[in-house]
Amino acid sequence: MSAETTQEAWNESSEDAQPAKLGWRALYLKEDWWAIWVGIGLMAIAIMLFNQGNTFLKSLAINPGGLKWTSLDQLAAHFSTNAQTYLMQFVAWLAIFGVSTRIMGIKLSKFVPAFVFLYVMSILMFAIAGWANAAKFNMEPPLVALVVGLVVANTVGLPAWMDSAFRVEYFIKVGIVLLGATFPITLVLTAGPVAIVQATIISVTTCAVIYFVATRVFALDKRLAAVIGVGGSVCGVSASMAIAASVNAKKEHLYTSVTLVVGWALVMILVLPFISKALGLLPGVAGAWIGTSEFADAAGFAAASAYGKMAGNEDAAIKGFTLMKVIGRDLWIGIWSIVWALIATVVWEKKETGVRPDAREIWWRFPKFVIGFFVASLLMTMMTSGYSSADFNKTVKPDLIMPLVSLRTWAFIFCFLSIGFTTRLRELKPVGWKTFTAFTIGVAVNVVLGYILSVHVFADHWAAL
Amino acid sequence: MNTTQCSHCRHALLRADRLEAAIPGLNILSSAYGSVRDETGLCQRHDKFITARSRCADFESKGTPPA
Numbered sequence: 001m002s003a004e005t006t007q008e009a010w011n012e013s014s015e016d017a018q019p020a021k022l023g024w025r026a027l028y029l030k031e032d033w034w035a036i037w038v039g040i041g042l043m044a045i046a047i048m049l050f051n052q053g054n055t056f057l058k059s060l061a062i063n064p065g066g067l068k069w070t071s072l073d074q075l076a077a078h079f080s081t082n083a084q085t086y087l088m089q090f091v092a093w094l095a096i097f098g099v100s101t102r103i104m105g106i107k108l109s110k111f112v113p114a115f116v117f118l119y120v121m122s123i124l125m126f127a128i129a130g131w132a133n134a135a136k137f138n139m140e141p142p143l144v145a146l147v148v149g150l151v152v153a154n155t156v157g158l159p160a161w162m163d164s165a166f167r168v169e170y171f172i173k174v175g176i177v178l179l180g181a182t183f184p185i186t187l188v189l190t191a192g193p194v195a196i197v198q199a200t201i202i203s204v205t206t207c208a209v210i211y212f213v214a215t216r217v218f219a220l221d222k223r224l225a226a227v228i229g230v231g232g233s234v235c236g237v238s239a240s241m242a243i244a245a246s247v248n249a250k251k252e253h254l255y256t257s258v259t260l261v262v263g264w265a266l267v268m269i270l271v272l273p274f275i276s277k278a279l280g281l282l283p284g285v286a287g288a289w290i291g292t293s294e295f296a297d298a299a300g301f302a303a304a305s306a307y308g309k310m311a312g313n314e315d316a317a318i319k320g321f322t323l324m325k326v327i328g329r330d331l332w333i334g335i336w337s338i339v340w341a342l343i344a345t346v347v348w349e350k351k352e353t354g355v356r357p358d359a360r361e362i363w364w365r366f367p368k369f370v371i372g373f374f375v376a377s378l379l380m381t382m383m384t385s386g387y388s389s390a391d392f393n394k395t396v397k398p399d400l401i402m403p404l405v406s407l408r409t410w411a412f413i414f415c416f417l418s419i420g421f422t423t424r425l426r427e428l429k430p431v432g433w434k435t436f437t438a439f440t441i442g443v444a445v446n447v448v449l450g451y452i453l454s455v456h457v458f459a460d461h462w463a464a465l
Numbered sequence: 466m467n468t469t470q471c472s473h474c475r476h477a478l479l480r481a482d483r484l485e486a487a488i489p490g491l492n493i494l495s496s497a498y499g500s501v502r503d504e505t506g507l508c509q510r511h512d513k514f515i516t517a518r519s520r521c522a523d524f525e526s527k528g529t530p531p532a
Contacts, residue, residue: 021504021517032500104498105482163485169496237495238502244514245505251488251512258490265494296494333501361503368500419493427489 021364031170034100036372039177042407043376046181047383050400058399060089061406064123065141067130075127090119093410097167106164114165118421121148122413138274140309142302142416146269149420158421166418169238172298173369175411176326180376181404183319187465188377191323194461195288198453199328202292205449206233207336210442218434222348223249226340228257228435232442234332235325235367236261236295242333242365246341246357247348252429259428260439265299266423268447273307283313284465285454287320291328292450293443300325302416316465323465324454326370334362468526471506472517475527479506479517 027033049057062085069075079086094115102108125148128134129141152158207229214225227249231240240257243249272293276286287304294300300321308317341357384396454462471477478484481497487507491497504517511523 026500029498030500031496031498105480163492166492167496167498168492168494169499173499235501237491237493238499241491241495241497241505241514242501242503245503245516245519248513248515251507251514254514255488255490258488258493258495262490262493298494364503365501422490422493424489429490 028103030368031104031167032173032368034104035170035173035177035369038096038100038174039372040375042178043181043379043404046400046404055399058403059085060092061403062086062089063126063406063410065126065129065409068132069130070132093119101167110161110164114162117162118165118414118417121417122410125413125417135309138310140306141413142306143270145413145416146302146420149417150423153421153424163422166421168298168415168418168422171411171415171418172301175301175408175415176297176322177369177372177376178404178408178411179318179322180373181380182401183322183377185377185381187319188327188374191461192327194458195323195328198292198458199324199332201453202446202450203233203329203332206442206446209445210438213441214435214438218438220434220438223247224253224256224435227253228260228439229442230336230340231257231261232295232439232446234336235297235330236265239333239336242337243340246337247344255429256431256435259431260436261295262423262428264443265294265296268294269299269303272303273310276307277310281455282463283308283311283316284320285459285462286311287317288324288458288462289450289454291321291324292454293447294325297325297330298415298419301412302419305412319465320462326373330367330370333367334365337361337365469520469524470517471508471515471519473527474524476508476510476525477506477515477517478509479504
């Protein structure tokens, strides 16, 4: 061990000793739980105000995305008229995300200035989306936000401390919980099983292909093969990190997974919507296909949302994606953790790993924000079940559902911009051609198999969304 | 509480902010603050991923000065 590493380790020892499990403290130290508190909290406030006939939240959920402006004067007039509302909205978002991230351990002195920048850039993205001709030039907000973020991060450059506010995963989780409020529980229950079947086929096949090619064809380290195999088949870097602990993978293994996942995820965000458009896929079908092809929730939402807007039915694309990716594939993380821990301790040498498989991993590593999605879906379904279709469309949809949709869109734009802002290409570790090829073959299998399942095998199911 | 677990070892990097700083790019499409990570951390002694519940023969308690 180098002297430098020894000093780092010593510096690290200034951390207080902590219990091996966070236990109940996870309720305020993990962003999954915060996504639930924020998402369900906003939903509860929205319902309460709706029942009182109060339109405060409706006005606070303002964004310029639907303006269809044709001159900058129109845009300026909108901001001039609503300046106070935007200020209140900014303060509300700052309070929500500032307080929650501070409790999780992120310093406000870094978060606040970076969030101001993020909010201003988000306004700009919405303004671009609100241009009357934006759709004509395929300037879909997720794609524009991603490209602008990438350009800024890799040309002007943003200091690393600003990442404190660019919480990609936190924003997408809040958005997904809010999405639950517009997702009928009946749809979750009827479509969920098909999604799980399709996700199982994809997950097992892709992971097996990457692992087989990496170890048998290229003789790569089996721990590296496991880490990138799960990264390509379940949910990207998050899954890789979970499995890295199960197999005692090295730091460079995860670093490799980061490069591969980020690289391919970005390519697919920019390519899949246009391929879907060229193939004329129905939005629900394309959403399911993107859900089986993309590794990360945030990247997939960007692609699905972009295609949904291109096809004129964002709702169906997002529903197909959510069912496939969030409900289907993400649930595999805990299961893969146990499977790989079993393989590492039973098939590989036990002394090599030191990590015993534990069935409780399924719960410990369960993406808890999914619970928030289910709760939001259930609550809103119950809340709106007493309304006739006419009353729903006349009052519930404009005064309750649409404000929540707007808040969700804000969370998504924060997320898509953050992906770009945090992607500093020069920081990504170069990957050897064998590793790249093994992963890429897995990606190809994933995309083709996902296409066959979404567009042919389960087409009727996804087309009906 | 088992005091020889990695959670008490000075070589274990378990805090979310330090883990994200140690692995550039981790926060692009993932997060050290998520439930999926659970208590996964990085052993700086062996350069391997561990969990807070892991243990090994090279355990050194937090507060032990470097050799």
